[in-house]
Amino acid sequence: MIVNIALTLGSIVFMEVFAWAFHKYYMHGPGWGWHESHHVHTNGPFEKNDLYAVCFSVIAAGLFIAGSLWWTPLWYIALGFTIYGLLYGFVHDGLVHQRWPFHYSPKAGYLFRLVLAHRLHHHTTTKDGAVSFGFLWAENPDQLKTKLKAK
Ligand SMILES: [Zn+2]
Numbered sequence: 249m250i251v252n253i254a255l256t257l258g259s260i261v262f263m264e265v266f267a268w269a270f271h272k273y274y275m276h277g278p279g280w281g282w283h284e285s286h287h288v289h290t291n292g293p294f295e296k297n298d299l300y301a302v303c304f305s306v307i308a309a310g311l312f313i314a315g316s317l318w319w320t321p322l323w324y325i326a327l328g329f330t331i332y333g334l335l336y337g338f339v340h341d342g343l344v345h346q347r348w349p350f351h352y353s354p355k356a357g358y359l360f361r362l363v364l365a366h367r368l369h370h371h372t373t374t375k376d377g378a379v380s381f382g383f384l385w386a387e388n389p390d391q392l393k394t395k396l397k398a399k
């Protein structure tokens with residue numbers, strides 16, 4: 249039981265580190281072809297960038313299946329990835345980009361800091377020169393502003 253909880257929580261933390269690195273080095277690198285759609289204005293409710301979420305969902309579904317069939321720990325890792333995906337969706341697609349049918353954005357506190365930090369990430373519409381690549385953890389927005397100016 250304890251091991252399973254630790255695996256799930258560990259997977260959530262791992263995913264934030266992985267998402268930060270993947271966003272910084274892949275999406276703003278060789279994967280810019282899909283990610284650009286998220287930094288420029290596009291028409292319609294979906295962006296090419298959403299394909300990343302589709303890919304990660306397929307991977308998580310595969311891990312759930314493999315975990316049920318062959319090795320149970322994989323199931324708890326998949327659970328951590330899925331919880332991360334939901335938290336990411338809530339913060340990134342919900343709080344920051346308001347892709348939900350109502351209007352709510354935090355005005356203070358930690359969630360507000362996350363929103364500000366990701367808005368600063370969107371100050372650039374190009375592959376290079378962006379700041380703040382994390383989603384559930386963010387640097388102090390004032391420091392990010394200074395970094396952005398320096399670039
Ligand atoms: Zn980006």
Ligand SMILES: [Zn+2]
Pocket residue numbers: 286340344345366370
């Ligand atoms: Zn964004």
